[in-house]
Amino acid sequence: MVDLSMLWRLRQIRFPLALLLVGILTLLAAPAHAQSESGITSPAPGSAIFGDVPIFGTATIDPFQKYELHFKQDPSGDDAFIYFAGGTSPVIGGQLGVWQAGGLPPGTYTLRLRVVKADGNYAEYFIPNLSVNQAALQPPTPTPEESPTETPTPTPTFTPAPQPTPAVGQVAQPQVEGDQPTPTPAQVAVVDPGQTPAIGGLLPTPTPSGLTSVATPAGGALTRELGEALSFQRLQTQFFNGIRISAAIFIGIAAIVFGKRIFEWVWRRYS
Numbered sequence: 001m002v003d004l005s006m007l008w009r010l011r012q013i014r015f016p017l018a019l020l021l022v023g024i025l026t027l028l029a030a031p032a033h034a035q036s037e038s039g040i041t042s043p044a045p046g047s048a049i050f051g052d053v054p055i056f057g058t059a060t061i062d063p064f065q066k067y068e069l070h071f072k073q074d075p076s077g078d079d080a081f082i083y084f085a086g087g088t089s090p091v092i093g094g095q096l097g098v099w100q101a102g103g104l105p106p107g108t109y110t111l112r113l114r115v116v117k118a119d120g121n122y123a124e125y126f127i128p129n130l131s132v133n134q135a136a137l138q139p140p141t142p143t144p145e146e147s148p149t150e151t152p153t154p155t156p157t158f159t160p161a162p163q164p165t166p167a168v169g170q171v172a173q174p175q176v177e178g179d180q181p182t183p184t185p186a187q188v189a190v191v192d193p194g195q196t197p198a199i200g201g202l203l204p205t206p207t208p209s210g211l212t213s214v215a216t217p218a219g220g221a222l223t224r225e226l227g228e229a230l231s232f233q234r235l236q237t238q239f240f241n242g243i244r245i246s247a248a249i250f251i252g253i254a255a256i257v258f259g260k261r262i263f264e265w266v267w268r269r270y271s
Helices: 004-028 208-212 220-270
Strands: 039-042 052-059 064-073 082-087 091-100 107-117 122-132
Touching: 039 107, 039 122, 052 107, 064 091, 082 091
Parallel strands: none
Antiparallel strands: 039 052, 052 091, 064 082, 064 107, 107 122
C-alpha cells in the first residue's frame, strides 16, 4: 500500500526546485541592457592620469535617454562636478568619451558616469582617487649626461715694473764763453729816447745820475692815434646811417607817389 504522506512530501520538495529553475531561466533571459551592467571599467580607481585619457565602460538603462561624464577635484562637493563628455545612444563595453586631463592642475580627482532615463531619473557610478598630473607619479625623465667642464689653465700675466716719474724742474743753460748774460727784469731800465744803443744791441747801463734825468715818453702820440681811429669809425657809422635814412625816405616817397597813382586810376575808373 502506497504511503500518501511520502508522496506529499516529495511534491513539496519538487515545487521549490521547479520555482528555482524558473528563476534561473528568468535571469538568463533578462535583457542585456540591465541597469546593473552600467559603469566605468577604465580607468580603474586609484589610477595615475596624464594627458588625454579614453574612458571605457557601459552606459545603458531602461528606458534610455542619455549618459553624461563628469569630473571634479577632491576634496569638494557634488556641485563641483564638471561635464566633459556624453552621448544619446547606449554604449555597451565601449568608449564613452575622452578626458583631456593634461591641462588640469595636479591633484586627486573623481570621475562620475550618469545614465539618465527618459522620465528624468538617473543612476550614477563613480571612479574615485584618480591621481592627475602629480609629479611624484610621473615617469622619471632621463637626464642627459653632462660632459665634464674643462678647467682653463691659468695664463701667467706679466706686470711691468713701475717706471720712475721724471722730476719737473728748471734746467740751467750752460754759459758759452763770449755770450752776454740775459738781463733780468730788475736790470731793464727806462732808456732815454735820445740815447743811441751800443754795438751788439745792448744798451749802456745808465749811471745813477743819468737815471734821475730820464724823461718818461709822453702819451700824445698814442692819444692822437686813438682819436684818429675813433673819428674814422664814427665817420663810417654816420655814413651808413645816412644811407639807411636816405633809402627809407626814398621808399616812403615812392610809396606815396605809387599810392597816389593807384588812387587816381581807381577814381577815374569808377567815378
